[in-house]
Amino acid sequence: MSIEVDFGDDELVPAVAQDADTGEVLMLAYASPEALERTRETGHAHYYSRSREELWEKGATSGHRQHVREVRVDCDADALLYLVDQDGGACHTGHRSCFYRTVDGDERGERVFDPDEVYGDA
Amino acid sequence: MSIEVDFGDDELVPAVAQDADTGEVLMLAYASPEALERTRETGHAHYYSRSREELWEKGATSGHRQHVREVRVDCDADALLYLVDQDGGACHTGHRSCFYRTVDGDERGERVFDPDEVYGDA
Structure with a gap:
């Protein structure tokens, strides 16, 4: 039986992406009802x-x-x-995970691609 | 150098708790500036x-x-x-993690305590 997700007044819920193999938390974004539906239909993560x-x-x-x-x-x-299963890196900065820094500003995460090459440097 | 957290208009950010050893995602709640400050001061997780x-x-x-x-x-x-490091379980239902079900309603997580004993059954 499917769970009825409580999207609340703004019709959004936070969605955490975690690497299924390593357990690394990759990112946090928001999902609308349509984003969840598309994710389940396609098997590719969708957000709003x-x-x-x-x-x-x-x-x-x-x-x-x-x-x-x-x-x-x-x-x-x-x-x-x-x-x-994450292709490449989750973060637009080129890091594998968006949580690549401590709140004290120390680097933790690994950089896996060059954002200028992937997104262009415009 | 400390990172300036962007708490936004509602003065809250989502905060994900992850088991530092196993990588299990335990819960998602919200942190206010005061919650973050108290967390850093005390070493115990605070939320709003x-x-x-x-x-x-x-x-x-x-x-x-x-x-x-x-x-x-x-x-x-x-x-x-x-x-x-989580003492006992993170979830008020007695599960180790709040994410103990798939969206299809299948149980995944382990139950580690009896909520009636911990919170009373009132």
Whole structure:
């Protein structure tokens, strides 16, 4: 039986992407009902961009797609966890994970691609 | 150099707690500036409860505290990752992780305590 996700007033829930093999937390973005539906239909992670106000397939520009093995929902059904196989890196800075810094500013994560090459330097 | 966290208009950012040893994603809640400050000062995970509208120390009632080894911030500085040692279980349902179900309703996570014993059954 499918869990009814509580998208709330703004019709968005936070969605965490985690590497299904290594357990690394890759990124946090937001999912709309349509983003969740498209993710389940296609097996590729979709999100909703709050700044661009549009549905967004992760990797559509960069090629760094997330192949979703499983979608989990939390106890309150107002947050999602995507377990994924990540092509390339999740972060637009070129890092494997967006969480590549401590709050003290120390670098932690690995850089896996050159963003200028992937996105262009325009 | 400390990263300036972008708390946005609602003065809250999503904060993901991850088991520092196993990599298991335990929960997602929200942090206010004060919650982050208290987390860093005490080494125990603090959040802001949107429903109760108050600062909240994880485990203050249940004893299931989160000892924070490191706080990470994402590329946009608008999401946090707490790397923690979790006492007991993170979820009020008794599961180790709040993400104990798939969106299809299949159980995944392990139950580690009886919530009636910890919280009372009132």
